[in-house]
Amino acid sequence: KNEVEQSPQNLTAQEGEFITINCSYSVGISALHWLQQHPGGGIVSLFMLSSGKKKHGRLIATINIQEKHSSLHITASHPRDSAVYICAVRRPGTSGSRLTFGEGTQLTVNP
């Protein structure tokens, strides 16, 4: 079983819709990252969370440490939001702070 599970694997939405992507993890963590991977392959860090909630523009990320669950929300979605969204966790005590990644969620927003 993967240590980091994302759902859904694929998501298609109409422009303007509210989108939620979920991430569950089965290990103790010191931080959780949400990343965006563009069609060309490049990876951009969106959020790093260790508790609570963060907001940046139309993006909101939340984490519930007790339930080992995080969500990424996109409000008023736009076709340019189309990308793969990846959840990754950092384990506590790992000397190099390596990240363990989920499989990613492919988001397609249609105009």
Added chain:
Amino acid sequence: EPEVTQTPSHQVTQMGQEVILRCVPISNHLYFYWYRQILGQKVEFLVSFYNNEISEKSEIFDDQFSVERPDGSNFTLKIRSTKLEDSAMYFCASREGRSQHFGDGTRLSIL
């Protein structure tokens, strides 16, 4: 905003040859990472590097692989005697504080 830069963007190599993938981390960052993403699969940790030595490596990072920081700016991943299954996207990342910053990746194709 400072960026992690990787060269080349695409490398095509014959099986059995050696390749060197290059990365220039963000200048004041002290922790460096290499990750790999085989086409259609999730991103996997290879190695982390701090203070001129490997701080952690995965089971993937065997004797075929090596990393080096030959000068004050470059961070390289060398793959010896390449195999078909080494074909993947290779990402470099650097960190100062808690957030990792990723390069755009090098797509390695082994023929």
